Amino acid sequence: MTKCGQERKNIDIESLSERVRKAGMKITQQRHQLLKILLNHPDPISADEIFRKFDNKSEGMDLVTIYRILKKFEEAGLVSRLEFGDGVARFELTLESGHHHHHVICRQCQRVEPLHICDLEQHMKMVEAMGYKQVSHRLDFFGICSRCQ
Amino acid sequence: MTKCGQERKNIDIESLSERVRKAGMKITQQRHQLLKILLNHPDPISADEIFRKFDNKSEGMDLVTIYRILKKFEEAGLVSRLEFGDGVARFELTLESGHHHHHVICRQCQRVEPLHICDLEQHMKMVEAMGYKQVSHRLDFFGICSRCQ
DNA sequence: CTTTTTGCAAATCTTTTGCAGGCGA
């Protein structure tokens, strides 16, 4: 069963750090910074966008490090990697396990909004009936947002 | 309204060439070859896979040419560019306008199967109610296919 | 004949890898 419709809540640096530790990873300065950025950024964000958030600061972080941390976080289930077709991967925090939502992307400004409805049980069952196991899905909507019209 | 559930049929090189001409493009050897490959290939195919289909033949085509043709065909609405998250774009012929289907991708072997159900009218309406215009969507299912289990 | 298209080379962009030194627990 896919659970949809919940909002992000009750997440803080501490609980995230705890999940990092439980996954057998050390809490480094860089990982802490990255968690803060992901926590404070409402929309999915790319590695390069994260990188540029460090540009003017003295504690710059290497782009390579950002990629490596994101990959480990993804393997640990802490973040989800999203691709919307413009050649750049974006990342967002994964909420409680089983929680799941979709995205609405503006074709003009690339802004991303979460969509908290799902209701694809019958579709999932059909795919399982085709012989697939461990079925997941990705549903994205594209359009021109009100600001860009 | 999104129409789903139709199968590919009644497509041949001639009608495709006609669409190319109507889009103001010339029919070259390379474009003809590419159309034939797309027509005979049931699943979405990448630029590099197309390139390798020419490897052993004397009439090799440049990879750059393939990319350029695919881009023009996409702009003309002849082909659809698909991304499944492995960093490679795949292409398939766009059928009659309005026709539309989804994909089931095996996470192991990357095989792609079309899924001819849709039924997302209520989702589309919700996104339109959020203020978006020209709304389209992408729905992909991922799983382990029966051959890979 | 005029414009579009191709081929080759090289550039670009995102992401990954190798390796030595640095830091967390």
Place this chain on the structure above:
DNA sequence: TCGCCTGCAAAAGATTTGCAAAAAG
């Protein structure tokens, strides 16, 4: 201390661009 992490440099893979020659209508 010990092994995981980071930074720097360089590589890798997909896709794009510049330019002169070739082909289409």
